[in-house]
Amino acid sequence: MLTFAVLQVCIFYLVLRALDTVEDDTSIATDVKVPILIAFHRHIYDRDWHFSCGTKDYKVLMDQFHHVSTAFLELGKGYQEAIEDITKRMGAGMAKFICKEVETVDDYDEYCHYVAGLVGLGLSKLFHAADKEDLASDSLSNSMGLFLQKTNIIRDYLEDINEIPKSRMFWPRQIWSKYVNKLEDLKYEENSDKAVQCLNDMVTNALIHVEDCLKYMAALRDPAIFKFCAIPQVDYFSTISQLLVLCVHVS
Structure with a gap:
């Protein structure tokens, strides 16, 4: 059995996977997608919120996102704050690059930071919050x-x-x-x-x-x-x- 915060990491992943599903769906109009990405860190506190998009398993996740929100709201405050912070920063970064092309290598690094580097930061915070690793x-x-x-x-x-x-x-x-x-x-x-x-x-x-x-x-x-x-x-x-x-x- 895993000895670190499995539930917290699973919820963290599902929240960010849902956020990524919104970003990935190219059929969503920009004027609809951008506000959702920016506000996603608030939606995770709403047990009734969902947004139908994506395909296959990702569509199931989005249609039943209330289950993720319910589980998120049962976490300790420290875990909630860590997940909310990363979700907020990631959503804002995704929204920025919906409206901006990746022109330079610096842009590339910045985009990858928003969509994946922040995941690394979030996981490090969760490992530390679980008293398993130094930060x-x-x-x-x-x-x-x-x-x-x-x-x-x-x-x-x-x-x-x-x-x-x-x-x-x-x-x-x-x-x-x-x-x-x-x-x-x-x-x-x-x-x-x-x-x-x-x-x-x-x-x-x-x-x-x-x-x-x-x-x-x-x-x-x-x-x-x-x-x-x-x-x-x-x-x-x-x-x-x-x-x-x-x-x-x-x-």
């Missing part, structure tokens, strides 16, 4: 999330660019514009050499967070928390290594 630095916690998110963004390029009714574009223009005129051009076979060069650039950017991830995990004391953190990191190390092999073989 990790914001920098290391942020890197844990950034590495996972950047690997996701690299891996999901084709899915995101082909999203209907509207493409989702997270690769920074500062990187891809060195190789093509439009981000979607990378998916065409005639641009395969340039696509691999761009992929190499993106992978190199993601790898800058690996040392911080290892430092974060090396400092963990609780075996269950270590496994909880290490399993996804190892999985994503594997993903990024496969992308590196692709870069080497094709080039």
Whole structure:
């Protein structure tokens, strides 16, 4: 059995997964989506609130979000405040990038901080609130999330660019514009050499967070928390290594 705050982490995940479902649904009009993202940290206190969006399991989560709110309201005040704070900051950041493209590498880092780095900060706070770990630095916690998110963004390029009714574009223009005129051009076979060069650039950017991830995990004391953190990191190390092999073989 896990020895840390399993319930608190599960609720934290479900709240942020619901928030992410709103952001991911490209069929929601911007003028509807942005206010929901900004106010989401208040909705988690409302047992009656729900918003139908998403597909499959995510739609079930949104339609039955009252169960998440009910469980959230049964948590201790310290846990509630930690989850609310991260949800508020994440929702505001998501709303910002609904209306703003990822132009520079700094934009890219900022977006990944909002959607994943904050998860790392929130988990560190929950581990600390449960008296299981020392409070990790914001920098290391942020890197844990950034590495996972950047690997996701690299891996999901084709899915995101082909999203209907509207493409989702997270690769920074500062990187891809060195190789093509439009981000979607990378998916065409005639641009395969340039696509691999761009992929190499993106992978190199993601790898800058690996040392911080290892430092974060090396400092963990609780075996269950270590496994909880290490399993996804190892999985994503594997993903990024496969992308590196692709870069080497094709080039």
